[in-house]
Amino acid sequence: MDASNLPGDGVVSALTLDVDRARFVVSRVVDPEIPVLTIEDLGILREVAVEDGRVVCTITPTYSGCPAMRQIEDDVRAALLREGYDEVEIRTVFHPAWNTDWISDEGHRKLASFGIAPPVPEDAVLCPRCRSDRPRMVARFGSTACKALMVCSSCGEPFDWFKQL
């Protein structure tokens, strides 16, 4: 990320932590397993705040056992460090529980263009390639905890569906 594109003057000190700028930096961190989505698109970024000279970033897991959470924490720290924020605390909260309604409209659009059917009800899933409405479930548990594997009955494309939760 190029600091000159960021709001603010790029100079950070403990006394003048710019929370909007920190939030902007964090909001651009991508999900390691679905790199087309930022953690903001995904709705797992709850809050970015400044407390006692530290940036406090609150995130929530998609699934209880999501193995990407640790990676996301590291990526958030690294992104903030690159922009000069070296005092960072990551908090993981479970309440209220995340659900797929928190994925933004932009997130839905990005998923579809990436070849992953977005989290609509199972009977409303469209093939991301040919838009056919006749996909068939292959496996309810797919490549990651949050996805199921489907195949299109029209064009034969196998694709992931982001399960509605």
Add this chain to the structure above:
Amino acid sequence: MISAPPQGTTEPDLTPEIRAIVAHADDNLILAQRLGELISNTAELEIDIAVANIALDHLGVARALYTHAGKLEGKGRDEDHLAMGRTERQFINLLLVEQPNGDFAHTVVRQMLFDAYQLQLWEDLSRSTDTVLAGIAAKALKEAAYHFRFSSGWVVRLGDGTDESHLHAQDALDALWPFTTEMFDGGAAGYRPAWERMVIEVIDEATLVKPTDPYQRTGGRQGFHSEHLGFVIAEMQWMHRTYPGMEW
């Protein structure tokens, strides 16, 4: 002289609330470990992935619960202390979850009986005044519903399948039924009616017969386990105990 094993000394200092959280964490951790044994060993790739996904959900729930219990306790124990630093007698998981995977029928019957129980448990705990616990439960509830679809679907497919698969499913049900009453001990009796309705519906659809033998085994919640748990824990903890404080 061999002294008698300590009686009732399992985590004696824990309040009932924290002890309950640790018990649920232990259930999820041990079942995750059991399911993890199956990875790369199941009959089909799809089942392998499903089992791994379910194991991961249980592991995630266990980690969140241990972390929460450690914070409530306030003695500096974190998830690793609780999962890797306790002995067999200190684990208070249900006997059901430590039972061996057996054949695939045993695995899915065990899972179905447990999923149906967890659906009642998480529904209840999602209304807890402890908001952290309520959040963990609300998430786990959705996951348990998904697990139940998988496990109950397979129980029906095996039970109502070939003569051979039916035999295996009935064997598994008979073998695991004695471990079901324990789920409803200690204030959880209210979960039983809804659990039983769900389970009997599956059993009926699977053309299986509900076991009638009244014999039931309990003790897991007091730290008295079947011989299987020690082996599960030995495999799970040896790395952590060999290299204390190790990190990836």
